[in-house]
Amino acid sequence: MDAAALRQSWAQFSVAGPEAARYFYATLFTIAPETRSMFPTNMRYQEDKLLAALGHVVSHVDDERELAAFARRLGADHRRFRGTDRQGRPVLLGEWHYMWVGQALLATLERFLGPGWTPALRAEWAGAYDVVARLMLSGAAEAERSTPPYWEAEVLAVQRRRADVCVFTVRPNYLCEYLPGQSLPVQVPQLRLWRYLSPANAPRPDGTIEFHVRAAGRFSTHVVRRLAQGDEVLLGSPVGAALSSFDRSPHLPLLLVAGGTGLAPLRAVAEAVARQGGRRPTTLVVGGRTPEHLYDDRALRELAAAGPPGSWSEGWLRYVPTVESGWQWPGAVGTAAETAVRLGPWREADVLVCGSPEMTRETITALTASGVPPERVLTESYDHSLYPPLAGAAGAARRDFTGTGAR
Numbered sequence: 001m002d003a004a005a006l007r008q009s010w011a012q013f014s015v016a017g018p019e020a021a022r023y024f025y026a027t028l029f030t031i032a033p034e035t036r037s038m039f040p041t042n043m044r045y046q047e048d049k050l051l052a053a054l055g056h057v058v059s060h061v062d063d064e065r066e067l068a069a070f071a072r073r074l075g076a077d078h079r080r081f082r083g084t085d086r087q088g089r090p091v092l093l094g095e096w097h098y099m100w101v102g103q104a105l106l107a108t109l110e111r112f113l114g115p116g117w118t119p120a121l122r123a124e125w126a127g128a129y130d131v132v133a134r135l136m137l138s139g140a141a142e143a144e145r146s147t148p149p150y151w152e153a154e155v156l157a158v159q160r161r162r163a164d165v166c167v168f169t170v171r172p173n174y175l176c177e178y179l180p181g182q183s184l185p186v187q188v189p190q191l192r193l194w195r196y197l198s199p200a201n202a203p204r205p206d207g208t209i210e211f212h213v214r215a216a217g218r219f220s221t222h223v224v225r226r227l228a229q230g231d232e233v234l235l236g237s238p239v240g241a242a243l244s245s246f247d248r249s250p251h252l253p254l255l256l257v258a259g260g261t262g263l264a265p266l267r268a269v270a271e272a273v274a275r276q277g278g279r280r281p282t283t284l285v286v287g288g289r290t291p292e293h294l295y296d297d298r299a300l301r302e303l304a305a306a307g308p309p310g311s312w313s314e315g316w317l318r319y320v321p322t323v324e325s326g327w328q329w330p331g332a333v334g335t336a337a338e339t340a341v342r343l344g345p346w347r348e349a350d351v352l353v354c355g356s357p358e359m360t361r362e363t364i365t366a367l368t369a370s371g372v373p374p375e376r377v378l379t380e381s382y383d384h385s386l387y388p389p390l391a392g393a394a395g396a397a398r399r400d401f402t403g404t405g406a407r
């Protein structure tokens, strides 16, 4: 496998940007019209996600250590992308789909690489795609024995906490297991868009899951404005290994720093600490611009006051809401980062940070400058944009954080 040729041609190709993505989809939908129903209804807003991810993964096929586990998991996860045939019956993603996507990929590369597209390079791409596709198919076949492709979940309650923030609770049709701090791909069937959201609760005996969403894009605005009790959403398999490893050094205090709906996975972690008997001193700093931005204040005060079930451990959770400005606000003033640093030192603590990209960056910079070893800080982002976007793939990777407030 000539990895250098794959990567070099991919970098060259990526400059074509959205035009290449349009060509890819047009080719795919012409070769295989049934794949159209797997993608969002309105492709006008569709970014280059699949193509950017696909090319990136295939052009890194030599990265064997990473590849096998990653591609098998990706294949298992791809089971949630289901289409419908002309009669409206569900179509499972199978070998044919991989073949069609492979054909569309090669045709698009050929179209945009021009004279650089030689028979030798074609053979490299076809071979690399085949390796990845086979791993994905075998990952899907294996997962089929133990987990469903997705869960159907009924919306039990929707609370609009602010004009742009809603909290909703769902009950999956059967138990959907996840770790506190992880995220799940969520789809609103009308839009056929999948976005990652983090459960805001530790797994509950009744299986219900609470999500927090701030309106920032098409998916999240739809959820905030239109989602109603009784609606159905789909949930994919949980992802994420960073925040969910909060328990790696249980003897250390835990500092959780949240901004906006980045609170959700950290509240799930706080609940998990409570379930373990609250033996771990935990500080939860939640930042908002004004007191009105602290949309989950009541639930957090209740969590801190209740104490862990089955034991008496007063003060296990120090909840510190902090605002940048608030008339007659009696609590902490400053950004989440400033307040967290003031409450320190945190040299001997595990630190979890979750919020917008700016908030996350600012907080990590401030905490490490105050002496927190960088390896003690955990944060996470789940997004298609982990893969470099097509236009300017050679430049810095875009990392739009959508961990909980998905766009």
Ligand code: HEM
Pocket: 035, 038, 039, 040, 046, 049, 050, 053, 054, 057, 058, 074, 078, 081, 093, 097, 098, 099, 101, 129, 132, 133, 136, 185, 193, 194, 383, 384
């Ligand atoms: C080697 C083969 C493939 C690779 C490496 C690949 C990779 C990816 C990746 C990394 C994502 C983003 C996933 C996420 O963020 O959760 C994605 C999304 C997607 N993939 Fe694939 N994929 C492959 C084949 C296919 C095939 C055969 C189909 C079906 C026709 C397909 C349909 C989709 C769809 C519908 C999405 C979601 C796109 C969106 O919402 O914008 N993929 N793919």
